[in-house]
Amino acid sequence: MTGDLIQFALMGKYIGAGLATMGLGGAGIGVGTIAGNFLSGALRNPSAAPGQMANLFVGIAFAEALGIFSFLIALLLMFAV
Template sequence: MEAEVAQLALMGKYIGAGLAAIGLGGAGIGVGNIAGNFLAGALRNPSAAASQTANLFVGIAFAEALGIFSFLIALLLMFAV
C-alpha cells in the first residue's frame, strides 16, 4: 500500500513538472510575437524603428523571464524532496 502511494506521488510530481514546462512554450510564442510585431512596425516606419529597439529588448526580457520562472518551477517540482 505504501509503495503505491509513493508511486502516485512520483507520478503527480512528474505531471506537475510537465504542466509547469508549458510556460516555456508560452515564452517562445511571446518572444516570437514581440519580435514579429516589431519587425512589422519597423518595415512600416523605418525611421521610428531605432527609437523602439530598447522597448523591443525589454519586452523580450520580460517574456523570457516568465519562461525561466516556469522552468525553475518545473525543476523544483522534479528534484525537490
C-alpha cells in the first residue's frame, strides 16, 4: 500500500517535472522574438546593428532567465522533492 502511494507520488513528480519544462517553450518564443526583431531591424538599418548587440544580448538574457526558472523547477521536482 505504501509502495503504491510512493509510486503515485513519483508519477505526480515526473508529470510535474514534465509540465514545468513547458515553460522553456515560452523562453524559446521570447528569445526567438527578440532575435527575429533584432534581425529585421538590423536589415533595415545595418549600420546601427553593431551598436545594439549589447542590448540584444541583455534582452535575450532576460527572456531566457524566465525559461531557466522553469527548468530549475523541473530539476527541483525531479531531484530535490
